[in-house]
Amino acid sequence: xxxxxSEVPAYWRLQDAVGEATAGMVVERALDLGTGTGxxxxxxxxxxxxxxxxxxxxxxxxxxxxxxxxxxxxxxVARLERPLPPGPFxxxxxxxxxxxxxxxxxxxLFARVARVLRPGGRLVIGDVVVPDDPxxxxxxxDGEHDRPSTATEQLAWLTDAGFLAYCxxxxxxxxxxxxxxxxxxxx
Numbered sequence: 001x002x003x004x005x006s007e008v009p010a011y012w013r014l015q016d017a018v019g020e021a022t023a024g025m026v027v028e029r030a031l032d033l034g035t036g037t038g039x040x041x042x043x044x045x046x047x048x049x050x051x052x053x054x055x056x057x058x059x060x061x062x063x064x065x066x067x068x069x070x071x072x073x074x075x076x077v078a079r080l081e082r083p084l085p086p087g088p089f090x091x092x093x094x095x096x097x098x099x100x101x102x103x104x105x106x107x108x109l110f111a112r113v114a115r116v117l118r119p120g121g122r123l124v125i126g127d128v129v130v131p132d133d134p135x136x137x138x139x140x141x142d143g144e145h146d147r148p149s150t151a152t153e154q155l156a157w158l159t160d161a162g163f164l165a166y167c168x169x170x171x172x173x174x175x176x177x178x179x180x181x182x183x184x185x186x187x
Contacts, residue, residue, distance in 0.1 A: 008096070008128075008139050010171045017169035017176040018095050018126035019043040025122060027051040027090045033080060033109075034097020038066030040126070041073060044093055054085050057097075080109055087116030095126040099141075099148040103157075106149060110161040114181055123163065123179040129154070129170070136172040151175045 005011045018040055027048035032041040035055030045053055053070065056078040057063050063075045076085065080101055092113050098106060113123050128139045128148045141148060151167050154177055158165035163179030170176070 004096075008174070010174050013171060014126045014169075014174050014176070015039060015043060015095065018093060018124055019047055021124040021168055021176055021178050022047055022091055022093065022122070025091060029087070029089045030054070030091040030093065031085060031087075031089045031116070032056070033084075033092065033094040033113075034100075035066050035075060036062045036095075036097075038069045038073075040093055040095040041066065042069050044091070045070065045073070048091070051091070054089075056080075056085065081105060084112050084116050088118035088121070089116055090118055090121050092117060092121070092123045093126075094124075096128065098125050098154075099128040099146055102147045103149055103153065105147075106154060107157040107160065110154075110157050110163070110179070113179075114161045114163065117181045119181060119183040121181045123158070123181070125154070125177045125179075127175065127177075128173055129175045131173045139173050148173070151177060 030044050030051045030053050032055040035041050035057040041053055041055050053073040055073050055075045058079045060077050066075055130148050130150045155165045158179040164182055165179045167175055167177050
């Protein structure tokens, strides 16, 4: 955790903003993409204690750590590029994982998330973005595994996937993006 917070100084504020973006929802089933050690999933579970949580991550070792704090969650080894667990989910969250996909990969993921969300469901992404001002870059990215996009690009891809998309929080090179899936008659 020390490494994450040293590389992402606003890590806890990002996590708070992701959790806040789920407030007021009735969540029976939630999906966490890129669960890692379970920090985001645990926050979702605390905010929505009755929700059944499914989490995916490409690292079995990370999920073993997450199992200790999320003993009732359904945790699965899976990459973001692979098929998603079957829905419908009320909420899909992801923190610091989507930036590993290139632009077309993000657009594809958003479309696949739209297919596993129930109408009226929500996608919440907290992640590294390319800021408008280059002096706002504070999170190290390697250019090989890290492929952040601008918030504007991602909001457009969310809209293309059928979401009502907005950005409720940003700080330097971090942002929380929210996509509400409109009922079919409103799309």
